[in-house]
Amino acid sequence: xxxxxxxxxxxxxxxxxxxxxxxxxxxxxxxxxxxxxxxxxxxxxxxxxxxxxxxxxxxxxxxxxxxxxxxxxxxxxxxxxxxxxxxxxxxxxxxxxxxxxxxxxxxxxxxxxxxxxxxxxxxxxxxxxxxxxxxxxxxxxxxxxxxxxxxxxxxxxxxxxxxxxxxxxxxxxxxxxxxxxxxxxxxxxxxxxxxxxxxxxxxxxxxxxxxxxxxxxxxxxxxxxxxxxxxxxxxxxxxxxxxxxxxxxxxxxxxxxxxxxxxxxxxxxxxxxxxxxxxxxxxxxxxxxxxxxxxxxxxxxxxxxxxxxxxxxxxxxxxxxxxxxxxxxxxxxxxxxxxxxxxxxxxxxxxxxxxxxxxxxxxxxxxxxxxxxxxxxxxxxxxxxxxxxxxxxxxxxxxxxxxxxxxxxxxxxxxxxxx
Amino acid sequence: xxxxxxxxxxxxxxxxxxxxxxxxxxxxxxxxxxxxxxxxxxxxxxxxxxxxxxxxxxxxxxxxxxxxxxxxxxxxxxxxxxxxxxxxxxxxxxxxxxxxxxxxxxxxxxxxxxxxxxxxxxxxxxxxxxxxxxxxxxxxxxxxxxxxxxxxxxxxxxxxxxxxxxxxxxxxxxxxxxxxxxxxxxxxxxxxxxxxxxxxxxxxxxxxxxxxxxxxxxxxxxxxxxxxxxxxxxxxxxxxxxxxxxxxxxxxxxxxxxxxxxxxxxxxxxxxxxxxxxxxxxxxxxxxxxxxxxxxxxxxxxxxxxxxxxxxxxxxxxxxxxxxxxxxxxxxxxxxxxxxxxxxxxxxxxxxxxxxxxxxxxxxxxxxxxxxxxxxxxxxxxxxxxxxxxxxxxxxxxxxxxxxxxxxxxxxxxxx
Numbered sequence: 001x002x003x004x005x006x007x008x009x010x011x012x013x014x015x016x017x018x019x020x021x022x023x024x025x026x027x028x029x030x031x032x033x034x035x036x037x038x039x040x041x042x043x044x045x046x047x048x049x050x051x052x053x054x055x056x057x058x059x060x061x062x063x064x065x066x067x068x069x070x071x072x073x074x075x076x077x078x079x080x081x082x083x084x085x086x087x088x089x090x091x092x093x094x095x096x097x098x099x100x101x102x103x104x105x106x107x108x109x110x111x112x113x114x115x116x117x118x119x120x121x122x123x124x125x126x127x128x129x130x131x132x133x134x135x136x137x138x139x140x141x142x143x144x145x146x147x148x149x150x151x152x153x154x155x156x157x158x159x160x161x162x163x164x165x166x167x168x169x170x171x172x173x174x175x176x177x178x179x180x181x182x183x184x185x186x187x188x189x190x191x192x193x194x195x196x197x198x199x200x201x202x203x204x205x206x207x208x209x210x211x212x213x214x215x216x217x218x219x220x221x222x223x224x225x226x227x228x229x230x231x232x233x234x235x236x237x238x239x240x241x242x243x244x245x246x247x248x249x250x251x252x253x254x255x256x257x258x259x260x261x262x263x264x265x266x267x268x269x270x271x272x273x274x275x276x277x278x279x280x281x282x283x284x285x286x287x288x289x290x291x292x293x294x295x296x297x298x299x300x301x302x303x304x305x306x307x308x309x310x311x312x313x314x315x316x317x318x319x320x321x322x323x324x325x326x327x328x329x330x331x332x333x334x335x336x337x338x339x340x341x342x343x344x345x346x347x348x349x350x351x352x353x354x355x356x357x358x359x360x361x362x363x364x365x366x367x368x369x370x371x372x373x374x375x376x377x378x379x380x381x382x383x384x385x386x387x388x389x390x391x392x393x394x395x396x397x398x399x400x401x402x403x404x405x406x407x408x409x410x411x412x413x414x415x416x417x418x419x
Numbered sequence: 420x421x422x423x424x425x426x427x428x429x430x431x432x433x434x435x436x437x438x439x440x441x442x443x444x445x446x447x448x449x450x451x452x453x454x455x456x457x458x459x460x461x462x463x464x465x466x467x468x469x470x471x472x473x474x475x476x477x478x479x480x481x482x483x484x485x486x487x488x489x490x491x492x493x494x495x496x497x498x499x500x501x502x503x504x505x506x507x508x509x510x511x512x513x514x515x516x517x518x519x520x521x522x523x524x525x526x527x528x529x530x531x532x533x534x535x536x537x538x539x540x541x542x543x544x545x546x547x548x549x550x551x552x553x554x555x556x557x558x559x560x561x562x563x564x565x566x567x568x569x570x571x572x573x574x575x576x577x578x579x580x581x582x583x584x585x586x587x588x589x590x591x592x593x594x595x596x597x598x599x600x601x602x603x604x605x606x607x608x609x610x611x612x613x614x615x616x617x618x619x620x621x622x623x624x625x626x627x628x629x630x631x632x633x634x635x636x637x638x639x640x641x642x643x644x645x646x647x648x649x650x651x652x653x654x655x656x657x658x659x660x661x662x663x664x665x666x667x668x669x670x671x672x673x674x675x676x677x678x679x680x681x682x683x684x685x686x687x688x689x690x691x692x693x694x695x696x697x698x699x700x701x702x703x704x705x706x707x708x709x710x711x712x713x714x715x716x717x718x719x720x721x722x723x724x725x726x727x728x729x730x731x732x733x734x735x736x737x738x739x740x741x742x743x744x745x746x747x748x749x750x751x752x753x754x755x756x757x758x759x760x761x762x763x764x765x766x767x768x769x770x771x772x773x774x775x776x777x778x779x780x781x782x783x784x785x786x787x788x789x790x791x792x793x794x795x796x797x798x799x800x801x802x803x804x805x806x807x808x809x810x811x812x813x814x815x816x817x818x819x820x821x822x823x824x825x826x827x828x829x830x831x832x833x834x835x
Contacts, residue, residue, distance in 0.1 A: 001628055003479035003523050007515040012491040015443060038441065041769050078700070082691035086755060088762030107766050134700055141706035141726055144658035148554045148831075247656055250544070250552045281494075282484045294540025297548045317548050349489045356491020359510055363442050364773065 012355040014389045015362045025219035031201040034365040042111040042205030050100035050193035053168035057185055058177040064189045065093050065100040068122050070131035077131050080121045089114035097169050098307040112211055119218045127186045140178040154252035154418040161237040161414045162311050196223045204369050231308045240415040251323040251419030256313030257412050259303050262378045268391035269403045276350050277301050284333045295322045337404040341397040351392050421778050424615045430631040431603025435782050436618040437610040439775050445511040445611030446776050450783040452635045453599035454501040456571040464578020467498040468542050475534030477524035490516040498576050501716040511611045522625035542584050546577055554657040565651050566665050566823045570642035601632035606786045610779040648819040652826040660727040661827040662736050666816050668719040677800045678812045679721050683710040684760040704731050733826050748813035752806035764801050
């Protein structure tokens with residue numbers, strides 16, 4: 001029994017991505033529908049271009065999104081919630097810098113009812129004082145707890161420094177901002193964005209035509225408009241910014257810089273390089289700083305892409321006493337990628353891993369819808385994923401070294417250390 | 420309906436196969452019958468430390484992760500008080516790679532000093548990151564020994580304290596491996612677009628020659644019934660006071676598990692729940708409060724945890740929580756309230772079963788609990804719960820002599 005030799009294996013083959021059907025509803029609202037679902041599940045994602053970058057006062061976008069079902073004089077938040085619950089529905093709200101969204105989950109048999117309750121409540125929201133004050137208390141309490149976490153503080157400071165503290169992507173809220181928030185702010189934002197602009201809909205589920213008709217009826221009440229957003233100049237504060245937290249026993253570290261968009265010629269190469277550096281368990285950073293030195297429970301890197309910008313980052317939490325040693329090793333790994341070619345064995349291994357990851361992320365209609373959303377929101381070519389696969393196969397160690405030299409320049413990095 | 424086929428090797432390894440033709444990915448899950456409950460009180464945190472060591476190389480294979488990544492695969496594992504679970508996902512055409520890797524580390528670990536040294540440090544960092552350096556991070560390190568006086572559930576999986584992990588030796592580690600990591604103490608479940616014959620052949624080929632080393636026939640005496648109310652208050656550097664109330668209840672496979680689960684949903688799931696409505700909205704006592712069950716395999720807990728609003732005393736918080744629990748014990752449940760939580764459960768179940776990994780893991784858990792026949796009976800069990808069951812459960816469970824309370828007093832001063 002020869003246990004020393006690995007069994008033969010094949011590189012993961014690409015999967016043909018299935019795109020959803022596009023349906024034009026009223027007022028320019030687009031619905032993308034993945035109908036071929038084998039069970040009774042229904043998932044409806046409604047996304048507005050109403051992210052935090054659009055707000056003129058801190059926290060407004062966030063609170064508006066969270067309180068869309070806070071009700072009015074006739075139907076309270078509690079009633080609305082109880083009814084959606086009764087039909088086995090789940091409502092999840094989400095906000096990032098570019099979008100405000102709501103996702104409804106339910107089973108086919110009750111989805112019509114769930115959507116009816118949701119849409120009626122959402123279109124007639126008055127942000128009652130009681131619910132507003134309650135949300136403020138809850139959010140402020142959570143904020144105070146988060147503010148004790150080194151990782152949270154580190155992330156905030158990083159955003160401030162990468163984009164600039166006055167940039168829409170870089171602004172962060174403080175305790176005072178919670179206290180200064182007013183109901184009128186939410187109502188204005190709601191009217192302008194949630195009632196006054198058109199969302200985009202992503203539906204995964206084998207629903208009947210009557211549900212589509214209900215979506216169409218609802219879209220008649222919306223507005224065929226999107227708010228123009230002027231991109232603001234960003235100014236990164238490079239170099240080290242340190243926040244001391246004397247009672248912490250770990251230090252949070254974030255290092256990064258502005259990167260490129262998904263349709264940039266370097267993007268796939270940077271993605272592959274990022275994976276090698278810190279994007280999977282066997283990465284350079286993990287192998288060195290966790291598996292060799294034992295400095296941390298986890299370290300990784302990534303590329304975050306937003307509508308108006310993107311950035312590359314490395315993040316970790318390490319024992320306080322090894323803070324400087326960790327930083328030294330991080331820069332050591334960045335430098336190594338600039339000077340030495342990645343060995344063929346490692347490059348092949350990572351490529352194979354990424355192809356397997358791609359399969360995992362294309363598995364089933366829900367996953368495929370997420371892939372489609374990526375293409376739609378980032379205005380990418382329909383061939384994006386086959387281009388990605390081709391690039392992964394093609395990119396050489398030399399090309400990666402060149403990309404490293406371009407992007408991993410110390411003096412261009414923002415370095416945040418908290419703890 | 421989760422389907423499966425089962426067989427057993429001569430060395431005692433139980434092998435199950437769940438077919439799924441709709442996915443290109445296969446899952447191989449190995450569940451070992453060992454958890455924190457099998458540790459001795461002076462050597463805690465071992466089951467979890469050991470889980471880390473399982474990735475440090477085996478007898479014939481220097482690296483577990485490397486060859487798996489080359490085959491397009493991903494892996495992870497977790498440990499709790501009851502079990503240790505390992506899983507691999509990879510393209511189905513590379514299924515044999517998973518069998519090769521998992522069987523070699525069941526056969527024998529590499530036991531290198533370097534691996535032990537590094538993973539000791541990593542686990543210590545994990546201890547700090549998740550339990551010591553987070554607000555309210557050490558709650559369960561304090562609450563467990565309050566509830567359990569004799570049973571091994573009295574210590575957390577991460578370990579009672581860091582010193583036990585710091586002092587772990589190579590001999591300790593070797594003993595642990597040979598005692599618990601063997602075919603007759605494990606269940607392997609394969610899911611994906613292949614067939615039973617292929618799985619049988621691979622299992623026989625790779626696991627067949629691993630010797631049986633003895634099933635873990637643990638005989639842990641039950642924790643005696645609690646007969647007095649218990650309380651502990653500590654100070655911590657946190658912004659708000661917090662309270663944790665734990666009641667003893669039936670374990671994972673008792674009828675109480677299902678009743679308790681629905682009861683906890685009625686109390687705290689969603690904005691229309693009783694806790695949210697009364698304790699957060701109306702009385703403004705908490706900024707967050709939730710009820711949940713732990714589902715331990717040997718003993719269960721019904722837990723209520725919440726962060727108090729500024730100015731609210733622990734006495735008031737406790738009293739008001741009690742009021743709600745007594746309402747549940749003394750009044751008949753509204754039919755709609757029960758339908759609501761059952762419908763939410765139904766929806767959640769459908770979404771959860773979309774994941775091949777979830778299905779495979781559930782098969783492993785049910786087999787390990789000797790309840791494989793019950794795996795498709797979950798929905799029925801939840802559906803069978805009626806209003807009287809909830810009321811009886813509340814009457815029995817929510818009594819002072821069955822309660823342990825931990826209060827965290829916050830030391831951080833507010834900036835006014």
